[in-house]
Amino acid sequence: IDVLSLRKPRSFTGSPFRTTNPFLDESLKDVQPSPINPFSSFFEEREKRSRTT
Amino acid sequence: GSVGTDIPWAVKLEEKAKYDVIFDSLIPVNGFLSGEKVKPVLLNSKLPVDVLGRVWELSDIDHDGLLDRDEFAVAMFLVYCALEKEPVPMSLPPALVPPSKRKSFSV
Numbered sequence: 001i002d003v004l005s006l007r008k009p010r011s012f013t014g015s016p017f018r019t020t021n022p023f024l025d026e027s028l029k030d031v032q033p034s035p036i037n038p039f040s041s042f043f044e045e046r047e048k049r050s051r052t053t
Numbered sequence: 054g055s056v057g058t059d060i061p062w063a064v065k066l067e068e069k070a071k072y073d074v075i076f077d078s079l080i081p082v083n084g085f086l087s088g089e090k091v092k093p094v095l096l097n098s099k100l101p102v103d104v105l106g107r108v109w110e111l112s113d114i115d116h117d118g119l120l121d122r123d124e125f126a127v128a129m130f131l132v133y134c135a136l137e138k139e140p141v142p143m144s145l146p147p148a149l150v151p152p153s154k155r156k157s158f159s160v
Contacts, residue, residue, distance in 0.1 A: 020088070020113060020116050020117065020118035021088070021106055021109050021110055021113070021118075022087075022088025022089060022091070022092045022109065022118075023088075023092065023095075023102050023103075023105045023106035023109050024106055031092055031093050031096060032093060033093055033096065033097065034093035034094045034096070034097055036075065036078055036079065036093075036094050036097075037094070037097040038071075038072075038075050038094065038097070038129065039097050039098045039099075039132070039136065040097075042133070042136055043099075
């Protein structure tokens, strides 16, 4: 397997490949924050911890 | 391969159940979630994009740009690890490979 070709950004159009990693493209600024936040309880927990110490 | 199928999955049953609820709430299509659906959820972790990119690389085991139930659980597991300040591994540890993927998985 050609590892180097996997790392190349596939920016040309009409490609049969698509960028499988959604975090590699530049459209991050268009992403609307999700109302689903499984980490909110994690952050609350951490906040609580930092407040008590 | 040398990856034993007898290693218990690093994602615990009760964690998996939790991740399954999140998975279902994102309305998977044919049992898969697209990157566009997963991305905003992972961004809520406030982790740097390069860390989340690595999480995606590792959890999208078959590199089809979609996450199934098990792959999503791996992604969530890795994000929680990163939140606990544990470095995200460069390659997926055998224990993290979902049992359903182990037959086709080779290092």
